[in-house]
Amino acid sequence: MFQAQYHTTRPLTTAHLAQTMTLLSLTTEELREQIESEISTNPALELVEERRCPTCHRLIPEHGVCPVCSIPANPASEEPVVFLSPRDEFIPKKDYVDEVVDDEPYATEGEELPTYVLRQIAPDLAKEQRGIAAFLLTHLDEDGFLTTSVFEVAKYLHVMPGEVEKIKHLIQRADPVGVGSSNPQEALLVQLEVLGETGPVPQLAERIVREGMDELSRHQYPELAHRFGEPTRLIVEAAHFISENLNPFPGRSHWGDMRQPAQESVQVYHQPDVIISYLNDDPHRPLVVEIIMPLNGTLQVNPMFKQAVHQADAEKKLDLKADLEKASLFVKCLQQRNHTMERLLSRVVGLQRDYILFGEKYLRPVTRAQISRELEVHESTISRAVANKAVQMPNRRIVPLSSFFDRSLNVRTVLKEIIEGESKPYSDADLVDLLAEHGFEVARRTVAKYRSIEGILPAHLRKAVAQHP
């Protein structure tokens, strides 16, 4: 097994190298297109049928054991388990989306969000339901809220309000969770509901959101504690959970954005190309890393075709042989791509374990060059592999893979926290000192840059905290 992998690791020709590079830089969806076009033009390629693991029902490669079930219960090593996860159903076919989105013209700004959401839910919808979904999604504002009501939509489309409500709920549960809600409160409730299915949620969180939005936004925890007859400690705990894990404006990426309405940076959403999760969503089990393959099977050179080449006339033989060459090259490149991705992810997840588990504050500054040396590949290889890829974290957030290499994200997060909790506005110079206490050495000028990136106003303009959901 090792020998086989070693063999495919070495680029044999420049063509091999070039194609591997190209494949590396593709996202899962682009890879699907590439593979499909390759299969349809080259008869020597063959997609071997899917096979499912008898115990966990995951799709697994033709040759090999189920990567999940073969994980020991209590692995001694810290290394994460990385494997390819061939699943076809994960990414909805493109036509699904184009078909519906086209007949509803949508304002140019924020076009990413509706399409992104529709992609996720399209497979679960019947044809006429997709029309309703598309209509709803075209009536979102930049915060991800519905600008119309369920009742109006039902009237306009001549369908039952219940039907519209059902689809709205489906949209709300898609990523970003809470999108398509009518207001921040509704968004938060949906997020609580979804989070509650996978992990622990403070009991009081829901009640606070339902009954105490005003106090929550003003940080008046003692009032809440009194009204609910609960200890303040629990209220604060729940409030902290809410501000850490929920987002009242699903269309935006973070809480901090609400201060600066003129934020031009619109988040672009992606399908994840890699999923990191606890095995069976159980925090006591090890982390598993799935690299999504857009196929429900394994690609290989068709052995029948090989035979056919031998028996063909001399005339045709040349053509067929060319196909054969191309096919085997493609398969090799694909293997190489996957192998590189596996090694990359294994290393990166190992290094950034704290970031993945505990958040941006714990991101370690890792450079692409460093990884490339450790993996003994060219740094441009890593660059390509990292670019344009999205990773789903155990908490269901989707972040770009490049964020694992962001040298300043941890500093910016701590900076935000300091400013969130400030009693009087700190100047940039003050912030330099405060950051130094947290172990971050940055220049004064850089603090200013980070502020503007995060959309935080300069000290003299941010007096009191005026949060207004």
Next chain:
DNA sequence: CTATGGCACGGATT
């Protein structure tokens, strides 16, 4: 005099 934003340079990234 202090706090902040603009411009430009050098190193890293693509």
Next chain:
DNA sequence: AATCCGTGCCATAG
């Protein structure tokens, strides 16, 4: 080779 990012220097606003 082109582009992005952190930082130093300097001008400007308060």
